[in-house]
Amino acid sequence: xxxxHDRLDELLALEATQGLAPADAAELDALLAQFPDEDPDxxxxxAAAIHLxxxxxxxxxxxxxAERLELTAVAMPSVxxxxxKPRPSRAWVAWSGWAVAASLACVLAFALWPKKEPTLAExxxxxxxxxxxxxxxxKPGLSGEVLWxxxxxxxxxxxxxxxxxxxxxxxxxxxxxxxTKKQPVDGGVFDVRPDGTALVRVRAPIRVGExxxxxxxxxxxxxxxxxxxxxxxxLKPKSG
Numbered sequence: 580x581x582x583x584h585d586r587l588d589e590l591l592a593l594e595a596t597q598g599l600a601p602a603d604a605a606e607l608d609a610l611l612a613q614f615p616d617e618d619p620d621x622x623x624x625x626a627a628a629i630h631l632x633x634x635x636x637x638x639x640x641x642x643x644x645a646e647r648l649e650l651t652a653v654a655m656p657s658v659x660x661x662x663x664k665p666r667p668s669r670a671w672v673a674w675s676g677w678a679v680a681a682s683l684a685c686v687l688a689f690a691l692w693p694k695k696e697p698t699l700a701e702x703x704x705x706x707x708x709x710x711x712x713x714x715x716x717x718k719p720g721l722s723g724e725v726l727w728x729x730x731x732x733x734x735x736x737x738x739x740x741x742x743x744x745x746x747x748x749x750x751x752x753x754x755x756x757x758x759t760k761k762q763p764v765d766g767g768v769f770d771v772r773p774d775g776t777a778l779v780r781v782r783a784p785i786r787v788g789e790x791x792x793x794x795x796x797x798x799x800x801x802x803x804x805x806x807x808x809x810x811x812x813x814l815k816p817k818s819g
Contacts, residue, residue, distance in 0.1 A: 587614055699778050703735035710734065713793050713814040725781065725793045725814050727755075734766075734781035736793070741771045741811070744797070751811075752802045755783055756792035763794065768802040791816070 587610040593599055599607060611619055697705075703726055710726040720740045727734035736753055744750060753766030764783050771777040795812040 583610060584614065586610060587617060591617075591619065699735065699780060702780070703737070703778070706731070706733065706735065711790075712817040713790075714817050715812045715814045718812075721812065723795070723812050723814055727781065727790050727793075729787065729790065732783060732786060736766075736769070736777070736779050736781050738771065738777045738795070738812070739775060741775050741777065741795075743771050743773055743775065746770050746800060748800055749797055750800050750802060751777075752796050752798045752806065753779075753781060754794045754796065754806065755781075755787050755790050756794060757787050757789055758791060759788045762805055765802065765804070766793065768798070768800075 587607070590599065590603060590607040590610065593603065594607065611617060706726055706728055709730065710728040713725040713727065715721070715723040718740075721738075722740060723736065723738040725734055725736050741751065750768040750770060752768045754763035755766045756763050764785060764787055766781045766783060767779070769777055769779040793814040794810040795814075796806045796808040796810060798806060798808060
């Protein structure tokens, strides 16, 4: 690397961090004319980004947002900026670099800020208009309802009155009764809260053609492929 190029780098660094006297600014313009491929604003933009990261008290970003911001920044292509001649004043270049960096940070933060996930109750209520409701026959202190959509192959089971189990040993398991299948379809295992209630999402491992009932059994932890246990609860389509 030539001495002139070293001097150019030195002046660019001074411009980005301290500013230049008129004589140094004139020398920098002359050297930039000799090295037209040199990016005149790279160091200023880097200094602006560093400045933005250090100013003022900061609230820590959530870990997942910080990781996604970092990955997005790495993935963005580097586009060299070439200014038309004559170059703008040093003050304008520094200000515009800071503005670009600040705008980019705001856009990324807005786009990547985690959105609130809907609750199971909200998802169930969204499905309700296009779902079929199944309910259990009346039993003292025990009730249940399933909302099931064949089109979406998705449903929600709500129960009240089941005693809690030790999930390391036993779990409840839901079964989907489809007359086109030889065996009931596994609807998944679930646990109940200490108060005996549960709201769980139902997704079948294979497509259900026609659900005409649901059943709940008590099985070993992790569930079984075929149940031999008695049905604690049978839920059939609601009438009306």
